[in-house]
Amino acid sequence: MNENDAFTEMDPLTIKKARRHISQNEGLIFEKSLPGKRGMELPPLDVPSIDPAKTLGEFARHGITDFPEVSEIEVIRHFTRLSTWNYAIDLGMYPLGSCTMKYNPRVNEFVARLEGLATEHPLQPDEVSQGCLRVIHDLQKCLLEITGMDAATLEPVAGAQGELTGLLLIRSYLESKGNPREKVLIPDSAHGTNPASVVIAGYEVQNIKSNERGQIDIAHFREFVTDEVAALMITNPSTLGVYEENIAEIAEILHARGALLYMDGANMNALAGVTRPGDFGVDVMHLNLHKTFSTPHGGGGPGAGPVTVKKILEPFLPVPVVKETNGRFALDYDRPKSIGRVRAYCGNFGVLLRALAYTLAYGPRIRQATEDAVLNANYIRKHLEDLYDLPYNLPSMHEVVFSDARQRKHGVNTMDIAKRLIDYGFHPYTTAFPLIVPGALMIEPTESESKEECDLFIDAMRSIAAEAETNPEIVKTAPHATRVGRLDEVAAARKPILRWRPRQNQDAQKAAASRGEQAPVVPTA
Secondary structure, eight states: OOHHHHTTTSOHHHHHHHHHHHHTOOOOGGGGOOTTOOSOOOOOOOSOOOOHHHHHGGGGGGSOOSOOOOOHHHHHHHHHHHHTTOOOTTTSOOOBTTTOOOOOOHHHHHHHTOTTTTTOOTTSOGGGOHHHHHHHHHHHHHHHHHHTOSEEEOOOOSHHHHHHHHHHHHHHHHHHTTOOOSEEEEETTSOTHHHHHHHHTTOEEEEEOBOTTSSBOHHHHHHHOOTTEEEEEEESSOTTSOOOTTHHHHHHHHHHTTOEEEEEETTGGGTTTTOOGGGGTOOEEEEOHHHHSOOOOOTTOOOOOOEEEOGGGGGGOOSOEEEEETTEEEEEOOOTTOOOOSSSBTBOHHHHHHHHHHHHHHGGGHHHHHHHHHHHHHHHHHHHTTTSBOSOOSOOOSOEEEESHHHHTTTOOHHHHHHHHHHTTOOOOEESOSTTSTTEEEEOOOTTOOHHHHHHHHHHHHHHHHHHHHOHHHHHTOOOSSSSOOOOHHHHHHSOOOOBOHHHHHHHHHHHHHTTOOOOOOBOO
């Protein structure tokens, strides 16, 4: 018997109370407020009392009104309960494809908090910043070895900014040759930020369609590569989770016409230690440190999107560049061909430090992390491909992309399956991406996950597939075990509620309490 079965014989009010007790459903702290409650006692005022309106004038009106009055235990329990609502990589598996939600080892955090690294000021002189400069220098050396490139900048603070930086380097290089050209080619299996970066860099986007195998059709591709093309911007492995088999030949075709090859390195978690983009013809690429090198991910930052380049692009790198001379490190600003700064200082140093700790911890064994990530993705694929449609049947790399084609026959789509997965205790996979797969289910377990965790995920997905056939309504109305049910996402996007009326909620709570009921929450219209 599951939780839902246990409630079927209860009256609605009993169910509501029982669910609140089980899930610790938590209202706003304003709803707990009653006049006179105190969490602490202040000593008697020993200075003259003042009238804020007289002292602060109009600024007094900008203070918080209806501030909640609650006891200490209510404050503690409120925020403790809220903290248990967060889903995090420390709690369970994130099967988000494309995002690559790797576990962040605690040693990275320990190193990033070491005194002398965490507290250094970015504007102090080079001679007293040797340790920090060496961190930047050594991380660059590691990334260059892993990518097979010649030079690097660590300034960009996101993958998208790395894309833009790489495209600006290409433009500057081609301008130095007399013609920046007009177009950048992008396959339809690329990451969504690529077209935006191309436009911001001043180029026109020309889309390249994938063939039935999810690959670039070489004969078709040759027709697109003209003297107007500055570069091809390719994600490899692609967002389909497959490797571009003809990547070396693609590079040769571009170079023969004076164009360059940009590689979106977001999926380097499938290549690190196995093959190097520089060796198969890539001229410039960015790396997402949160994806391949285990730095924190999400929340809008901080992030890092270093760019590595071949020698022809080195003169155009952003300033400053870290230089080593006889074991001493310095920041070099004297670079007349540089595209200039793309970020303050040398980027997000704390993130770079974490990436170096991760890379040095693995050393040459980083290949093992890559192979484990590919193994996990293929293990999940093999155990689900009999129940979920696999539109591209090439060997999977670090992620596998299914579609909801079989479940749609029963009225269940990818969003329904993702919502139902929450009831099984897992964060949803990436839904409806890549766009060239209708109803996509994009799953990436990363090397972080054990066989046991992968098996639990597989069991959940197989169970949901069975439910879609025998009881589709339970999937279409999921989630059921959360504090709130299925939300109206369209209404939430079009009419977001951004403010609350705390006093009105307090009054409603008092009235409801007098009737032995739970108070409703009254939003601002």
